Amino acid sequence: MKNIAIIGAGLIGRSWAIVFARAGYPVMLYDNFDGAVTKAVALISHGLAELKEYGLIDEDPLTILGRITPAQSLEEAVSSAFYVQENTSENIDMKKEVFKTLDNLAPEKCILASSTSTIQTSLFSEHLEGRHRCIVAHPVNPPHIAPIVEVSPAPWTSPEITKRTYDLHQLVGQAPIIVKKEVAGFILNRLQAALLREAWRLVDEDYVSVEDLDKTIKDGLGLRWAFMGPFETIDLNAPGGVADYAARFGDAYADMMSGINYPDWNEELVAKVESQRRKIMPFSEHPERESWRDQRLMALIAHKRNNKSHN
């Protein structure tokens, strides 16, 4: 077993190819759509050039690109793989089918990981012979820029598989976490959902504009959360630490959130948010702003690395 196999060469798949190739691993990249891998290689090349520009890779992009090999078949991609990262559509029947094939083709010791953001490991692996080696390794888009990886095993995933998956992501420079029990949305999207629910409500009830709400995060809390998590933030926000914080503010926070009815993201509310966003950023600028976001992320990651004490 010698290579990483990336199955599905879309946005996430090609980003994963960069992650593993820049760490020195041989990567086999497969997509069952004709031409998808060729297109992906061009985009990977562009991505590597950007990383170089931001000082996020030391090697020549071509050296890294040289570690990525287009596979002619799924079998070729996985037959010598020790780790598979799957990135096909978010469709449960397709996931089941793909993982059945992967389980048949991949070497016995190979880990079978999915990038899925919505389908728990147990839902696509239950009836497989090799279900003990199936797992979710959920990234934030794009993983070659944002380091977090949510490692979420099924109840039957072998602890050794979970550990090897975690260790691999740590080794290649990502920031893995363990989701100890399966839960919809894993951790990151649950935290996002909790905050968004309140954000939509505050706009719905006209306490604040969309633009101003965004400012409270990007010019306020988000500045801390970019290098500390929410628990470290509150731990440092009370002289006696987190227990002191809970004693001081626990009741006030509970009161603040009690008895709230959250609105659906209904047509009227969506139109309200959409119209405010379109005034801030016309839709025609969407693709350009996506590139801007990734560049800002790269600059921020470079900034964090250059501040040695950022941990």
Place this chain on the structure above:
Amino acid sequence: MKNIAIIGAGLIGRSWAIVFARAGYPVMLYDNFDGAVTKAVALISHGLAELKEYGLIDEDPLTILGRITPAQSLEEAVSSAFYVQENTSENIDMKKEVFKTLDNLAPEKCILASSTSTIQTSLFSEHLEGRHRCIVAHPVNPPHIAPIVEVSPAPWTSPEITKRTYDLHQLVGQAPIIVKKEVAGFILNRLQAALLREAWRLVDEDYVSVEDLDKTIKDGLGLRWAFMGPFETIDLNAPGGVADYAARFGDAYADMMSGINYPDWNEELVAKVESQRRKIMPFSEHPERESWRDQRLMALIAHKRNNKSHN
């Protein structure tokens, strides 16, 4: 009317003194505790030296410090003020008393703003003759590093006072927002409360460790939120923008959050979080880590400024 008056020279008050003095305003600083202002001036001097080190001020720190004058009495501080920023204890009776005195002493056109994080404008201003000029301007600690200011008027606050408060904070380089209607926690702490509630629950139900939960933010979502808000994040996370995002994920997010019972931050849960935090950071390192946080914040602010296209 010629100066800004800062009432209360603690952590927040002295940070506000820096904000207004570095923008060029004469600042009168008053505290009714003997020696508090002298101590504050020393700490302001230290704060200015740090800002200089991070390239966040161009002027000589002594020039800025020279704009800050200790006031011998509340009357001296406010008698020629055009803007008062009040930073006394979070006690409603004290706020009422202080604002009554401020309303008596300050020139007619002077804005009376409070830094309070928990007491709505209407609660301390209702019975004042000058209630139309009372307002909350709530910062994140410390305001000379974190730019957000939540401007929250009472129903009777004059729109002109709200506008002048907003404009002043914009002018001095802060990032003001308008809280259109009074609401407990304003906007920022409500968003924090919503996220924290889910964070505590996920730890309580043992889905994730405190350390791993923090990683999902600092190595994941927090990276985006440091330069985009939650609405811009989702607007860019669907090809068709925020309405497309709502159509794709609205139901899943609603399902994810439905029927949840949030735990109190009870003794057992607090002990669990506290013990995990103390393993990550012994309590003895708390003061040092607070300084680290402020240095990281300054470095991040400098980083954002140096990326011209950061808005």
